[in-house]
Amino acid sequence: xxxxxxxxxxxxxxxxxxxxxxxxxxxxxxxxxxxxxxxxxxxxxxxxxxxxxxxxxxxxxxxxxxxxxxxxxxxxxxxxxxxxxxxxxxxxxxxxxxxxxxxxxxxxxxxxxxxxxxxxxxxxxxxxxxxxxxxxxxxxxxxxxxxxxxxxxxxxxxxxxxxxxxxxxxxxxxxxxxxxxxxxxxxxxxxxxxxxxxxxxxxxxxxxxxxxxxxxxxxxxxxxxxxxxxxxxxxxxxxxxxxxxxxxxxxxxxxxxxxxxxxxxxxxxxxxxxxxxxxxxxxxxxxxxxxxxxxxxxxxxxxxxxxxxxxxxxxxxxxxxxxxxxxxxxxxxxxx
Numbered sequence: 001x002x003x004x005x006x007x008x009x010x011x012x013x014x015x016x017x018x019x020x021x022x023x024x025x026x027x028x029x030x031x032x033x034x035x036x037x038x039x040x041x042x043x044x045x046x047x048x049x050x051x052x053x054x055x056x057x058x059x060x061x062x063x064x065x066x067x068x069x070x071x072x073x074x075x076x077x078x079x080x081x082x083x084x085x086x087x088x089x090x091x092x093x094x095x096x097x098x099x100x101x102x103x104x105x106x107x108x109x110x111x112x113x114x115x116x117x118x119x120x121x122x123x124x125x126x127x128x129x130x131x132x133x134x135x136x137x138x139x140x141x142x143x144x145x146x147x148x149x150x151x152x153x154x155x156x157x158x159x160x161x162x163x164x165x166x167x168x169x170x171x172x173x174x175x176x177x178x179x180x181x182x183x184x185x186x187x188x189x190x191x192x193x194x195x196x197x198x199x200x201x202x203x204x205x206x207x208x209x210x211x212x213x214x215x216x217x218x219x220x221x222x223x224x225x226x227x228x229x230x231x232x233x234x235x236x237x238x239x240x241x242x243x244x245x246x247x248x249x250x251x252x253x254x255x256x257x258x259x260x261x262x263x264x265x266x267x268x269x270x271x272x273x274x275x276x277x278x279x280x281x282x283x284x285x286x287x288x289x290x291x292x293x294x295x296x297x298x299x300x301x302x303x304x305x306x307x308x309x310x311x312x313x314x315x316x317x318x319x320x321x322x323x324x325x326x327x328x329x330x331x332x333x334x335x336x
Contacts, residue, residue, distance in 0.1 A: 001035050004331065005073075005086040007103070008059065009040040012095025013178045013199070019059045021306040022092040024313070026054075028323045029090075034331065037086075039068065041093060041103075048075045073110050088334055089114040090327075091303060099303045100126040100173065113334040116281045117302045125277060125300045128204055129172045132297075138276050140269070140297045143207040143288075147172075148193065150201040156189045159205045166208040171199035182208060211290040214256050216270040217304065217312045219282040221329050223336070225274050227267035228315035232256035252311055254318045262293055269295060281330055284312060 006029070008022035009015050022038055029036050038049040040059055046068035053059060066075045074085035089107055091114055097103045098116075101123035107114045116122060125131050129147050136142075146162050148154050160167075169192035170180040179199035181192035189205075196203040217228040235250035256263065270285050277300070284304035288296040304312050316326055 001033060002087040002331070003084065004029070004034045004036040005039045005089045006036050006092060007039045007041060007046075007089055007098060008092045009042055010093040010095050010098050011041075011043060014094040015042075016056065016060075017305060017307065018092055018094045018098070019056055020308075021094070021310065023054070023056065023059070024306050024308055024310075025090065025092055025327060028327055030324050030328050033328065036090070040065075041097065046070070048077075051079070070106070073107075073112055086112065088112065088331055090331060090334075091116045092306060094303050094305065096173075099301075115330045115334045117277075117279050117283070121278050121280070122302055125279075125302050127172050127202075128170065128299055129202065131300060134277070135273065135297065138273070140273065141294060142297050143209045145204045145206040148203045148205060150197050154193075156186060159189060160186060163205050163207045168204075168206045168208055169193055169196050170204055170206065171196045172202045172204055173200050179203075209288045209290065209296045211288040211296070212258075213286065213288055213298075214258070214266060215284055215286045215311055216266050217282060217284045217315050218267075218270045218274045218279075219326075219330065220274075220280060220333055225271045227270050228312070228321075229254050229318045230256040230258065230263050230266050231311055231315060232258070252314055254311075254314050258289070262289070266295060269297075273297070273300065281334070282312060282326075 006022050006025055008018045010018055026036060038053050038059060040047045040049060040062050047062040047065040049059060049062060049065055066078055068075050072085060074083050077084045089112055091098045099122060101119035104114060104116060104119035104122050108119055124134055132142055144163050146159055166182060166184045168180060168182055179196045181195055183189050183192045213233040214230050216230045218225055231252050231254040233250060233252060266287060273285060274283055282304060284301045286298040288298060306312060313323060316323055
């Protein structure tokens with residue numbers, strides 16, 4: 001049987017969400033085909049958790065666990081005393097190093113199959129500014145934005161002149177809406193910039209396109225790109241922030257309450273971007289639909305959440321796809 005490293009944790013604000021995603025994957029992985037072990041990444045230490053690990057506390061309290069020998073992507077199993085190497089990495093790390101290409105680059109050098117996009121594609125898609133500039137050449141509709149670096153001076157009035165109000169101020173990297181603020185007045189711009197700079201040194205001020213937010217997942221199965229049902233996001237909060245995503249302050253309606261024609265357009269666009277970017281594994285893309293039914297691309301998530309509350313598992317349920325079969329397809333596609 002294939003030995004699978006279900007990798008979670010990481011060095012971003014999303015490490016606990018990542019751990020919950022990994023636990024849900026562990027609950028559904030086919031143990032007649034695979035021998036999975038949780039691997040928790042924390043800085044330079046990669047801990048292999050005991051096979052009995054089943055809770056968030058089991059993952060976060062990991063002192064004394066064996067660590068990965070990065071020369072061979074292996075570890076000394078305390079239960080058997082033998083050196084064990086992994087055949088495939090199932091990456092569930094949201095943020096660095098599992099979504100920005102760093103971990104993928106290591107695995108590519110080790111020639112270890114993994115379930116996400118390549119290091120190159122992960123690096124581009126992880127950075128919102130780079131991703132939008134890449135998609136400029138594909139003719140994808142996107143909100144106007146201005147790039148701001150902590151190393152260069154900026155003018156609040158110039159930012160407003162270029163993108164208008166309201167606007168979103170967001171870090172160029174990261175997920176789960178950490179550091180993102182919806183700004184409605186000039187006085188709110190500077191505090192929003194400071195908040196975003198706490199997450200990283202580069203940010204976007206982006207036009208707030210009004211409309212309905214939807215999201216669509218896609219993955220590759222037997223070499224063919226398959227779009228999942230479209231989900232509509234409804235929340236009384238200003239936008240789909242952390243509280244809306246993980247604390248129950250939103251409705252995720254799947255399938256979305258839109259026409260079949262518009263659904264097909266979103267699914268086709270998702271498959272087209274997936275192909276254009278050269279994605280692999282499960283990817284989720286977020287959009288805004290305006291009153292005129294124009295589709296504006298927001299961002300791509302190359303390691304979307306897989307917790308019990310996450311969007312992709314709900315899409316799978318709506319599509320009638322068994323999550324165990326889905327995880328199997330991700331692992332097998334990684335080895336192609």
